[in-house]
Amino acid sequence: MVQLSKRISERAVSVWRIHAFIRLAIFFLGYSLISFFLWRFGDLKWLVLLLAVLYLIHFSLSVVFWPRWRWQRWRYDIREKEMEVECGVWTRRRTLIPMSRVQHVDFRQGPLLKKYQLASVVIFTAATVHEIPALDEQEAEQLCHIISTFAKVDDRDV
Incomplete structure (x- = not known):
């Protein structure tokens, strides 16, 4: 796995x-x-x-x-069947997103993120939108590819 x-x-x-x-x-x-x-x-x-x-x-x-x-409290975990996003300073929020629910993934980079060679990955599901902010550009591109690949694998299994 x-x-x-x-x-x-x-x-x-x-x-x-x-x-x-x-x-x-x-x-x-x-x-x-x-x-x-x-x-x-x-x-x-x-x-x-x-x-x-x-x-x-x-x-x-x-x-x-x-x-x-x-920054200290931001974590993400990508697995073949689901991804987990954890954030929050005063109250911690941990979200589990099944790969079978992912509709598409975006790579976003505004001027400030571009200056620092960072990008955000935005994951769209039918219910809501999830964002993993401020990743290295290459890491964000790789993460988009991995998530889309895992989401397609889950679509074929269903």
């Missing part, structure tokens, strides 16, 4: 940090606008300072800690 059990690429941490930084930079624009009006036209200077502290906490969790925690 062929079996692959792996973690995603550690470069995922960098990609997720950049993504969080961009998202929080946009959020910062809204925060700045609200803070300006509270500071200028209201007597709520304490609220502006409280929001600043909360923003810094959110920033440090989202950019510094969360990507590393997320």
